[in-house]
Amino acid sequence: MAGVLIRGGQVVDPATNRNGRFDVLIADGLIRDIAPTIAANGAAVVDAAGWLVLPGLVDLHAHLRQPGREDKETIETGARAAVRGGFTTVCAMPNTDPAIDTGGVAQYVAQEARRVGLAAVHPIGAITRGRQGKELSDFGELFEAGCVALSDDGNAVAHPLLMRRALEYAKIFNRPLIQHAEDPQLAAGGVMHEGLVSTTLGLRGIPGEAESTMVARDLALAELTGGWVHFAHLSSAQSVELIRQAKRRGVRVTCEVTPHHLALTEQAVGEFETRAKVNPPLRDEADRQALIEGLRDGTIDCIATDHAPHTDWEKEADFDSAPFGISGLETALAVCVQTLVVPGLLAWVHLVEKLSAAPAKIAGVEAGTLRAGAPADVILVDPNATWTVDPQRFASKGRHSPFAGQTLTGAVTQVFKAGAQVA
Amino acid sequence: MATTGALEQGTAAQWTRRHLLGLRELSADDLRLILQTAESFREVSLRPIKKVPALRGKTVVNLFFEPSTRTRTSFELAAKRLSADIVNIAAAGSSLSKGETVLDTVRNLEALKVDLLVIRHAAAGVPHALAKRISASVINAGDGAHEHPTQALLDLFTIQEKKGRIAGLKVSIIGDIAHSRVARSNIWGLTKLGAQVTVCGPPSLLPRHIEQLGVRVVYRLDEAIRDADVLMLLRIQHERQEAVLVPSLREYRLTYGVDQARLAHAKPEVLIMHPGPVNRGVELDSRVADGPYSVILDQVTNGLAVRMAVLYLVAGAPKLDEAEG
Amino acid sequence: MTEPAYHEKAKVLDADGIRRALTRIAHEILEHNKGTAGVALVGIRTRGALLAQRLAQAIEAIDQRPVQVGILDITLYRDDVSRATPQPVVRATEIPFDVTDQDVVLVDDVLFTGRTIRAALNALNDLGRPRTIQLAVLVDRGHRELPIRADYAGKNIPTSRRERVQVRLREVDEAEEVVIEAPAADPAASTPGGR
Numbered sequence: 001m002a003g004v005l006i007r008g009g010q011v012v013d014p015a016t017n018r019n020g021r022f023d024v025l026i027a028d029g030l031i032r033d034i035a036p037t038i039a040a041n042g043a044a045v046v047d048a049a050g051w052l053v054l055p056g057l058v059d060l061h062a063h064l065r066q067p068g069r070e071d072k073e074t075i076e077t078g079a080r081a082a083v084r085g086g087f088t089t090v091c092a093m094p095n096t097d098p099a100i101d102t103g104g105v106a107q108y109v110a111q112e113a114r115r116v117g118l119a120a121v122h123p124i125g126a127i128t129r130g131r132q133g134k135e136l137s138d139f140g141e142l143f144e145a146g147c148v149a150l151s152d153d154g155n156a157v158a159h160p161l162l163m164r165r166a167l168e169y170a171k172i173f174n175r176p177l178i179q180h181a182e183d184p185q186l187a188a189g190g191v192m193h194e195g196l197v198s199t200t201l202g203l204r205g206i207p208g209e210a211e212s213t214m215v216a217r218d219l220a221l222a223e224l225t226g227g228w229v230h231f232a233h234l235s236s237a238q239s240v241e242l243i244r245q246a247k248r249r250g251v252r253v254t255c256e257v258t259p260h261h262l263a264l265t266e267q268a269v270g271e272f273e274t275r276a277k278v279n280p281p282l283r284d285e286a287d288r289q290a291l292i293e294g295l296r297d298g299t300i301d302c303i304a305t306d307h308a309p310h311t312d313w314e315k316e317a318d319f320d321s322a323p324f325g326i327s328g329l330e331t332a333l334a335v336c337v338q339t340l341v342v343p344g345l346l347a348w349v350h351l352v353e354k355l356s357a358a359p360a361k362i363a364g365v366e367a368g369t370l371r372a373g374a375p376a377d378v379i380l381v382d383p384n385a386t387w388t389v390d391p392q393r394f395a396s397k398g399r400h401s402p403f404a405g406q407t408l409t410g411a412v413t414q415v416f417k418a419g420a421q422v423a
Numbered sequence: 424m425a426t427t428g429a430l431e432q433g434t435a436a437q438w439t440r441r442h443l444l445g446l447r448e449l450s451a452d453d454l455r456l457i458l459q460t461a462e463s464f465r466e467v468s469l470r471p472i473k474k475v476p477a478l479r480g481k482t483v484v485n486l487f488f489e490p491s492t493r494t495r496t497s498f499e500l501a502a503k504r505l506s507a508d509i510v511n512i513a514a515a516g517s518s519l520s521k522g523e524t525v526l527d528t529v530r531n532l533e534a535l536k537v538d539l540l541v542i543r544h545a546a547a548g549v550p551h552a553l554a555k556r557i558s559a560s561v562i563n564a565g566d567g568a569h570e571h572p573t574q575a576l577l578d579l580f581t582i583q584e585k586k587g588r589i590a591g592l593k594v595s596i597i598g599d600i601a602h603s604r605v606a607r608s609n610i611w612g613l614t615k616l617g618a619q620v621t622v623c624g625p626p627s628l629l630p631r632h633i634e635q636l637g638v639r640v641v642y643r644l645d646e647a648i649r650d651a652d653v654l655m656l657l658r659i660q661h662e663r664q665e666a667v668l669v670p671s672l673r674e675y676r677l678t679y680g681v682d683q684a685r686l687a688h689a690k691p692e693v694l695i696m697h698p699g700p701v702n703r704g705v706e707l708d709s710r711v712a713d714g715p716y717s718v719i720l721d722q723v724t725n726g727l728a729v730r731m732a733v734l735y736l737v738a739g740a741p742k743l744d745e746a747e748g
Numbered sequence: 749m750t751e752p753a754y755h756e757k758a759k760v761l762d763a764d765g766i767r768r769a770l771t772r773i774a775h776e777i778l779e780h781n782k783g784t785a786g787v788a789l790v791g792i793r794t795r796g797a798l799l800a801q802r803l804a805q806a807i808e809a810i811d812q813r814p815v816q817v818g819i820l821d822i823t824l825y826r827d828d829v830s831r832a833t834p835q836p837v838v839r840a841t842e843i844p845f846d847v848t849d850q851d852v853v854l855v856d857d858v859l860f861t862g863r864t865i866r867a868a869l870n871a872l873n874d875l876g877r878p879r880t881i882q883l884a885v886l887v888d889r890g891h892r893e894l895p896i897r898a899d900y901a902g903k904n905i906p907t908s909r910r911e912r913v914q915v916r917l918r919e920v921d922e923a924e925e926v927v928i929e930a931p932a933a934d935p936a937a938s939t940p941g942g943r
Contacts, residue, residue: 202570203548318546318552459837466840471875
């Protein structure tokens with residue numbers, strides 16, 4: 001038993017309530033021991049003095065594009081981008097071609113991920129066949145094939161009765177339905193937040209209410225059915241407040257927010273900047289503040305990247321034609337550190353929880369902890385290192401980021417997946 | 424000639440911009456310089472030989488992704504009167520508007536060694552996307568609901584011509600503000616030159632936070648007409664009616680149509696303007712459109728001088744490679 | 749491109765000198781054209797236009813008959829526009845009469861390379877077909893680059909190419925004089941300014 005000894009780092013593991021200086025011993029793919037001092041005994045020693053030792057991060061929401069749009073991303077490039085960003089577990093959204101709406105496609109994704117091996121990739125199945133919002137897909141088959149949740153992400157499940165039935169039926173499996181909450185009629189044709197910037201640029205806006213009205217509806221349906229609804233990528237202050245109240249009533253609801261919605265507003269669109277075109281859109285400062293507050297008070301359970309890579313030529317089109325999406329896996333942690341930890345809005349331990357233990361719990365996967373005996377998904381982070389975002393150096397095929405050129409704090413220095421160093 | 428004096432004062436400014444993408448980014452001095460230059464160009468169109476050699480050897484491309492007769496013709500004539508070579512590319516409905524990306528279009532035009540690109544597109548921001556990536560100068564001839572700078576400039580020119588000033592005037596813009604590039608460009612131009620702007624229309628056609636652009640917002644037509652020196656009517660788009668923005672065209676005419684009865688409460692010397700083409704009997708009654716206060720045809724005439732001025736000024740700005748070299 | 753410093757080398761005309769020169773040119777124009785019938789003065793913006801106005805007054809004082817005056821802006825006919833510099837400001841051409849079959853006297857302040865006059869001839873051509881075009885200038889400083897000469901010159905001044913001739917008129921300059929200026933230092937680095 002040789003293994004690796006990570007020595008002298010600051011271990012921050014919310015799942016085990018650990019936040020202090022510990023040595024961590026990795027062997028046979030597992031965390032063997034974690035103690036104030038551990039003898040090397042032949043293990044390779046990594047000097048982690050001055051660094052943080054964190055559980056591998058868990059992303060509940062990424063678009064890896066395979067099968068169907070391998071020109072935008074593959075499971076391999078996506079996994080490479082994930083581990084570069086400190087994510088050792090990624091949940092892959094089903095808006096592929098074909099959609100992940102049968103056990104076969106789900107198994108293909110899981111298999112391909114195992115072949116690549118860098119990060120654990122768990123498929124998310126579609127709620128409706130072909131994500132068309134008309135008929136429910138076969139939930140049992142999807143979960144049997146390894147799906148950790150269901151979602152039509154990219155589309156909302158707009159039909160209220162269909163959503164009710166989905167929430168009811170999913171109760172069998174005790175897994176969440178991830179709703180992309182956006183009323184398709186209220187959002188129709190919109191390309192950015194409906195506000196001062198859209199008015200100035202003459203672009204069609206998507207009001208925050210396109211999200212919050214559907215959040216309100218689905219909270220009522222979750223309350224009615226006792227089903228579990230999880231809201232993807234929250235963007236509006238109203239949504240946060242509705243969920244806060246619903247949680248107080250005991251409604252079974254969880255939700256996530258992206259790093260870009262925490263860091264940016266509609267101002268990032270500037271003069272038709274397509275790199276800031278994302279769905280849901282970047283909203284105004286009051287919304288951004290409400291999202292941060294929701295994260296602080298626990299209304300928002302976790303942070304998810306909504307990594308949505310596209311080709312350069314698509315993203316370089318005019319604003320109306322360019323696709324929605326930000327390549328986010330490789331900047332997520334540092335954006336959060338810069339936005340939340342550096343100004344003192346969120347402690348490291350809470351940020352780590354929102355990026356590891358909390359999403360792992362929602363996905364129902366064994367990840368996001370440094371508990372002895374758990375798989376050795378461990379990342380080392382230099383919390384004070386600053387670096388400048390250069391999308392041309394991304395591992396992802398999506399080389400578009402609204403953070404390009406920005407200097408961020410917090411760098412992932414080493415990544416171990418099941419004990420093997422992958423980055 | 425009487426109006427030149429007022430404009431000439433305080434315009435020592437020089438034009439250094441490579442593109443004309445919108446009025447938002449222009450200063451009041453920039454606007455005055457364009458208007459003053461247009462004033463000088465107006466005389467050219469009165470000569471027996473309506474042509475000057477100022478842009479001889481320059482190539483202008485009219486790239487219109489949306490059908491347009493008057494704006495395209497106006498630019499074409501303006502370019503010809505400046506002795507430029509002009510090529511019209513009507514791309515509406517062709518493969519250009521669908522399959523080809525903006526970038527492809529740019530590369531093709533670069534290969535043609537174009538000096539000035541006049542572009543209209545249904546999507547806001549297309550001229551900006553081109554301007555970032557092309558060495559030619561880009562003139563926005565209307566992009567989606569964003570801006571239509573030369574239309575607003577000719578409106579400013581016409582107001583200046585008829586009223587002798589712009590500062591202090593009360594201008595009401597009436598109609599579908601939300602989808603109007605003419606409204607946005609005029610709001611920037613008028614407010615920068617000191618006019619007091621009111622926008623009026625049904626709330627479903629007024630974009631959010633429009634008041635933050637420095638305009639007064641009213642819903643009632645009578646409020647917009649009372650005290651106004653200029654009424655600027657916008658075209659109501661028939662094709663947008665499917666989007667349930669107003670109940671019906673008939674309802675719109677009843678509530679927002681400007682006819683002689685509504686004008687009874689207007690100032691006696693009020694100017695009636697419209698960017699055209701007018702939906703007669705909808706936003707504007709025929710008798711008003713053809714009436715004594717209508718300056719709609721003057722707008723068309725002035726459009727030529729304004730576009731000559733814009734082509735002339737932008738053509739002189741340093742090109743990218745030259746500026747960097 | 750920084751403007752080299754210039755210093756005044758000589759005053760060649762004062763207010764009185766300018767007045768006498770214009771009066772003499774007025775007489776010559778009348779004599780050469782045998783009166784004012786068919787004569788039109790067209791001044792080139794900016795100082796040529798002012799001189800044309802003064803010449804018209806001088807002619808009227810002698811002949812007791814008014815003479816037509818117009819203003820020509822030659823900006824659009826210059827051969828040095830659009831060369832990566834901001835466009836010069838265009839001002840209106842104001843010629844409130846038909847130049848066809850008139851004896852047009854072009855008026856400018858300084859005749860130098862002749863390029864301004866070339867542009868003015870082209871511009872006049874686009875306005876009609878004058879019977880004759882004559883040229884009146886306050887100062888001829890030489891160094892022609894085109895086959896152009898003045899019919900009436902207030903004063904011939906030999907100059908160096910590097911020097912510049914400044915005509916100052918009280919309407920726009922708060923002075924009334926013609927001076928020669930020479931570059932102050934490092935003559936090799938300086939460029940010819942003025943006309």
